Amino acid sequence: MLSAEIIAIGSELLTPEKTDTNGLWLTGKLNEIGIEVKLKTIVGDDSLRLEETIKDALKRSDVVITTGGLGPTEDDITRQISARAIGRELVFHEEIVEHLRERFRAWGREMPEINKRQAYTIEGAEILPNPNGSAVGMAVGIGEKFLIILPGPPRENQPMFNDFVFQKLREKAGEIVFRKRILKVSGLGESAVDEAIAPIYSAYNNVSTSILFNKSEVEVHLTAQGANDIEADALNAEIAAKIVEKLGIAVFSTEGEEMEEVVGRLLTERSETLSVAESCTGGLISQRLTDISGSSRYFIEGVIAYANEAKTNALNVSPEIIEQNGAVSAETAEAMAKGMRARAKTNYAISITGIAGPTGGTPEKPVGTVFIGYSDEKLTKSFKIVLPGDRFLIRWRSSQAALDYLRRQILKK
Amino acid sequence: MLSAEIIAIGSELLTPEKTDTNGLWLTGKLNEIGIEVKLKTIVGDDSLRLEETIKDALKRSDVVITTGGLGPTEDDITRQISARAIGRELVFHEEIVEHLRERFRAWGREMPEINKRQAYTIEGAEILPNPNGSAVGMAVGIGEKFLIILPGPPRENQPMFNDFVFQKLREKAGEIVFRKRILKVSGLGESAVDEAIAPIYSAYNNVSTSILFNKSEVEVHLTAQGANDIEADALNAEIAAKIVEKLGIAVFSTEGEEMEEVVGRLLTERSETLSVAESCTGGLISQRLTDISGSSRYFIEGVIAYANEAKTNALNVSPEIIEQNGAVSAETAEAMAKGMRARAKTNYAISITGIAGPTGGTPEKPVGTVFIGYSDEKLTKSFKIVLPGDRFLIRWRSSQAALDYLRRQILKK
Numbered sequence: 001m002l003s004a005e006i007i008a009i010g011s012e013l014l015t016p017e018k019t020d021t022n023g024l025w026l027t028g029k030l031n032e033i034g035i036e037v038k039l040k041t042i043v044g045d046d047s048l049r050l051e052e053t054i055k056d057a058l059k060r061s062d063v064v065i066t067t068g069g070l071g072p073t074e075d076d077i078t079r080q081i082s083a084r085a086i087g088r089e090l091v092f093h094e095e096i097v098e099h100l101r102e103r104f105r106a107w108g109r110e111m112p113e114i115n116k117r118q119a120y121t122i123e124g125a126e127i128l129p130n131p132n133g134s135a136v137g138m139a140v141g142i143g144e145k146f147l148i149i150l151p152g153p154p155r156e157n158q159p160m161f162n163d164f165v166f167q168k169l170r171e172k173a174g175e176i177v178f179r180k181r182i183l184k185v186s187g188l189g190e191s192a193v194d195e196a197i198a199p200i201y202s203a204y205n206n207v208s209t210s211i212l213f214n215k216s217e218v219e220v221h222l223t224a225q226g227a228n229d230i231e232a233d234a235l236n237a238e239i240a241a242k243i244v245e246k247l248g249i250a251v252f253s254t255e256g257e258e259m260e261e262v263v264g265r266l267l268t269e270r271s272e273t274l275s276v277a278e279s280c281t282g283g284l285i286s287q288r289l290t291d292i293s294g295s296s297r298y299f300i301e302g303v304i305a306y307a308n309e310a311k312t313n314a315l316n317v318s319p320e321i322i323e324q325n326g327a328v329s330a331e332t333a334e335a336m337a338k339g340m341r342a343r344a345k346t347n348y349a350i351s352i353t354g355i356a357g358p359t360g361g362t363p364e365k366p367v368g369t370v371f372i373g374y375s376d377e378k379l380t381k382s383f384k385i386v387l388p389g390d391r392f393l394i395r396w397r398s399s400q401a402a403l404d405y406l407r408r409q410i411l412k413k
Numbered sequence: 414m415l416s417a418e419i420i421a422i423g424s425e426l427l428t429p430e431k432t433d434t435n436g437l438w439l440t441g442k443l444n445e446i447g448i449e450v451k452l453k454t455i456v457g458d459d460s461l462r463l464e465e466t467i468k469d470a471l472k473r474s475d476v477v478i479t480t481g482g483l484g485p486t487e488d489d490i491t492r493q494i495s496a497r498a499i500g501r502e503l504v505f506h507e508e509i510v511e512h513l514r515e516r517f518r519a520w521g522r523e524m525p526e527i528n529k530r531q532a533y534t535i536e537g538a539e540i541l542p543n544p545n546g547s548a549v550g551m552a553v554g555i556g557e558k559f560l561i562i563l564p565g566p567p568r569e570n571q572p573m574f575n576d577f578v579f580q581k582l583r584e585k586a587g588e589i590v591f592r593k594r595i596l597k598v599s600g601l602g603e604s605a606v607d608e609a610i611a612p613i614y615s616a617y618n619n620v621s622t623s624i625l626f627n628k629s630e631v632e633v634h635l636t637a638q639g640a641n642d643i644e645a646d647a648l649n650a651e652i653a654a655k656i657v658e659k660l661g662i663a664v665f666s667t668e669g670e671e672m673e674e675v676v677g678r679l680l681t682e683r684s685e686t687l688s689v690a691e692s693c694t695g696g697l698i699s700q701r702l703t704d705i706s707g708s709s710r711y712f713i714e715g716v717i718a719y720a721n722e723a724k725t726n727a728l729n730v731s732p733e734i735i736e737q738n739g740a741v742s743a744e745t746a747e748a749m750a751k752g753m754r755a756r757a758k759t760n761y762a763i764s765i766t767g768i769a770g771p772t773g774g775t776p777e778k779p780v781g782t783v784f785i786g787y788s789d790e791k792l793t794k795s796f797k798i799v800l801p802g803d804r805f806l807i808r809w810r811s812s813q814a815a816l817d818y819l820r821r822q823i824l825k826k
Contacts, residue, residue, distance in 0.1 A: 013448045013453075014440065014451070014452075014453065015440065015444075015636070016437050016438070016440040016444060016450075017437070017623065017625060018434075018437075019432055019434070019436070019437055021432070022434060023432070023455075024429050024430070024431075024432055025429070027427065027428065027429045028429030031428075036427075036711075037427045037460070038427070038456075038457060038462060039427075039454065039455065039456045039457070039462050040426075040427065040454070040456075041452065041453070041454050041455075042436075042452065042454075042457040043451075043452050044451060044452070046451055046452070047452060048473075049452050049473060052473075054467065056465065056469065058508075060461075060462060060465075083604065086568070101618065134554075189484065189522070189525070190484065190485070190486065191485055191525040191527050191528065192525065194486055194527075195525065195527075203713070210424055210425065210488065211486065211488075212425055213484075214719040221425070221428075246589055276717075281700075281703075282699050282700050282702070282703025282704070282708070282715075283691075283696030283697065283699030283700035283715055283717070284696065284700045285696070285697075286695050286696030286699075286700075286717045287694070287695050287696035287697045287700045289695070290694075290695025290696065290717070290719065290803075291695070291805070291808075293770070293771055293772065293804060294721055294772075295719075296720065297697070299695075299717075299719050300719060300720045300722070300723055301713070301716070301717060301719060301723035301726075301727060302695075302696055302715075302716070302717030302718060302719070303714070303717070303727070304689075304696070304699045304703070304712075304714060304715030304716070304717075305714060306708075306709055306712050306714060306715070307709065307712060307713045309713070310713055310714035310757065313714075313756065313757075314609070314714060314716070314727070314756070326591070333515070343726065343727070344726075346722065356706075357706070359704055359706065359707075371631060377713055386519075386520070386521075388516075388519075388520060389545065389568070390545065390568060390711065391704070391706055392568075393467075393568060395704075402816030
């Protein structure tokens with residue numbers, strides 16, 4: 001498997017506001033042909049650091065791609081520094097100048113003298129034309145390695161990569177294909193998932209597996225290699241099936257879907273409807289559900305009953321229930337779900353009441369205490385969880401727990 | 414001026430889907446105290462490349478900050494590799510294990526054995542506590558240089574940096590101080606704002622100004638330098654006052670607050686209350702409002718009336734209004750706001766009905782058509798906007814427009 005490094009060049013990429021996005025796109029294209037990106041560097045208009053970066057990258061990796069720093073101004077140092085890093089000269093091309101003059105003429109402008117800088121390329125480099133801008137790119141073979149030099153703007157470097165680089169690298173990379181698949185797991189921690197499934201994935205040499213924790217769920221990323229898509233997909237499917245067999249209902253998606261998509265799919269398949277009564281999550285569950293286009297098929301109504309009076313007025317929770325048990329209690333959660341379902345006339349209703357913090361906690365009900373209610377035509381019930389995290393995470397994790405509870409109930413019915 | 418490098422560690426950051434965002438936040442904090450970020454590296458779970466990266470960074474720069482790779486699994490190699498890069502041993506801390514066991518116990522879980530890995534720190538390193546996660550951080554002085562090792566999740570590394578690293582680096586960085594201030598502007602485009610305020614900011618040499626567009630608002634970032642905080646803050650305040658004088662009510666925050674915070678503050682100051690009736694935004698406005706701790710003082714109730722029956726049942730919108738004008742109309746928006754306010758008995762109610770897409774548009778009411786309703790004790794009114802963007806952006810921009818409408822009404826009263 002070939003290795004690649006990507007170097008993004010430009011001081012604006014070292015500010016608090018701007019991040020390199022070229023790297024993501026290039027990574028996707030390289031992964032398609034089985035080239036793995038091993039390192040990315042973002043460096044400014046800094047000759048010493050850039051030279052060292054290019055040298056190190058070429059020492060370590062088969063393919064090095066730079067983006068940016070090919071403009072006509074003095075800050076644009078990619079041409080000189082990359083030539084110096086590989087010990088070659090720059091060569092001036094009269095035909096590039098001519099071409100640039102024409103471009104400027106076409107816009108009714110005179111080419112500024114400084115643009116002549118863009119007519120220098122590295123000795124022995126293949127010149128990559130740029131129909132969308134003034135900077136040409138370069139592809140330089142250095143022994144078995146490749147240095148690819150691209151302009152910074154995506155609308156210039158993407159067509160340049162597609163038209164003049166992709167095929168070259170595909171030939172170099174050979175036949176192998178890589179395919180990715182993401183499984184998502186609820187209710188288990190990262191290390192518990194790893195302990196359970198390590199015996200499965202470690203038996204496969206040609207699938208790389210990584211396990212990530214993502215706010216409130218664990219993701220299992222599988223990347224299978226094969227001679228073609230079908231072969232690689234089959235490998236992923238084989239492991240995915242074994243993981244589902246092992247972890248059961250805890251796997252809520254084998255296709256990388258969000259929890260709200262999974263719940264939406266289950267409701268759509270069953271032509272059933274849902275309403276939601278929220279207190280501490282303040283609309284987050286409804287917002288997540290309705291993020292999905294087509295959710296109007298199953299999502300009927302939501303109520304955010306923040307104040308106690310709202311719980312009574314909108315959801316018909318009797319004031320005595322709240323008085324006797326507190327607004328954050330199993331009884332209130334169940335009454336909210338029941339009241340919501342009765343009013344919206346849906347197949348299911350879920351409810352949430354809890355303490356998202358940072359204030360409002362008590363010794364018996366600390367911040368993070370959340371009751372989730374569920375109601376369908378036959379039964380109404382609830383469960384309690386105590387969630388770690390700050391306000392944002394407690395709200396997020398509550399919403400995830402409620403949607404997952406609904407998912408498990410639907411599947412059990 | 415001190416130089417810094419940031420190293421983001423984790424193979425997931427080398428996929429086509431994920432980019433490092435920690436680097437942006439850290440850059441902002443470092444810039445505040447006059448430390449310049451000269452290079453950023455993103456490296457996977459790759460011992461050789463990581464070791465070389467840490468060594469190179471410490472050779473070139475005064476401060477090196479790593480994020481990520483401190484989890485409990487075998488992929489998490491930051492501890493071992495950074496120790497190796499600087500030629501030190503790892504030391505086991507029984508007290509960290511005890512603390513971890515307690516954390517797990519508090520969630521009602523047993524600590525998996527592999528978490529013991531997180532109890533190793535580099536010889537001579539200062540341990541940085543992590544109240545929000547299981548991985549401690551480290552600060553290592555190496556001669557005149559600093560290696561700072563932080564966990565990957567922003568919710569863990571940001572408080573850790575603020576509480577245990579910032580002051581240390583500030584002392585090292587010395588005299589000149591940089592202070593940042595963010596103004597936020599609604600209802601005007603990026604170039605209109607720039608045209609209006611360029612004569613103001615260009616008169617100041619020691620304040621750098623940048624103007625950014627952010628989803629649905631324009632941000633003006635001021636960074637003033639001075640001999641101390643008071644001097645730099647005064648400079649920012651002077652420019653901020655001039656910008657507010659020029660742009661008036663369009664400036665909704667001079668302290669970088671979110672729109673929902675500004676609205677919350679206005680309501681709190683006036684001891685007034687709010688309820689919200691949403692259709693196309695599906696709970697987003699309520700969710701944003703209740704993201705703010707203390708919002709229970711003014712946010713009473715929200716209704717997500719997705720289906721037409723919900724608009725009628727929950728908000729008392731007469732079926733004739735919907736039939737005659739459509740669910741997406743000024744009349745329906747006004748009836749929603751009026752019905753919401755009557756039921757929740759709040760000082761204000763706002764409502765939204767619109768077409769978030771991608772489907773559901775018509776020639777007269779294309780995707781992006783949104784009606785925003787407003788009701789207080791004296792009047793009920795509405796306005797229409799047609800918003801560009803995909804489903805996510807239309808929903809976001811609608812929520813922002815509704816909150817801004819409310820803000821302007823409150824200020825005009």
